[in-house]
Amino acid sequence: MTYNLHFSKYQGTGNDFVMIDNRDLSFPKENTKLVAFLCDRRFGIGGDGLILIENDAETDFKMVYYNSDGNESTMCGNGGRCLVAFAKQLNMISDTCSFIAIDGLHYAKISDEIISLQMIDVNEVSVNENFTFLNTGSPHHIEMVTDVKNCDIYNKGKEIRYSDLYAPGGTNVNFVEKISDDYFKVRTYERGVEDETFSCGTGATAVAIAMFENKITNKNAIQIEVPGGMLVVSFDKNEVGIYENVILSGPAKKVFESDITVVL
């Protein structure tokens, strides 16, 4: 079968995505091999994931997210921010928007190249002796380390991701070093990419909330340094313990756009 596709490539703090305008619903959404091929860094375009933008009756657009393994997955925070920039490029929105994703309704704001995305409320944070687990649209295991630069993210992350604790779905795994009360360094092993990525938006969000819940910080606006740049996460914890007004902010940029013909 031959597929002729127009695509744009975007990145948000180095978490990179192939973006396709699927408002005409022509993309073969069940073709896992095609998505994995397009995300392949050697044989395809290359990306940590692929995102389709589609029409939605109640919001500005719909986000459909696939990991680079070709499977549709849960929410991608950086992907959501990049999709907002893509929607603007397509003249679907101006500087504010709402969209629907697999985890529900999101609002976003564009200010120059900084995209601020409202994430879902978080009502459950599981604090354990050596780790914290929470879901910010995607599942995240979080561990503190003293020297994140020299941490073996791939092997440690993979072991936790595939451990019985998270079977069968697995989890993303974040390693965190505290620099100050409002500055943390984070590296993430991503499920579905099955490697460390340069940044994970739902992961950065989960880390900020976990640091507050564990009283490692009392700040509710936190800078998260990731290998691909800087993200900022802010939130409010309400009187019944729910984290709301959770905002993930950072840059999202178009890298290039082109056409590709794939024979599979």
Ligand SMILES: N[C@@H](CCC[C@H](N)C(=O)O)C(=O)O
């Ligand atoms: N890169 C993402 C997370 C994407 C989803 C994740 N790989 C999963 O399957 O859970 C982000 O920026 O949030």
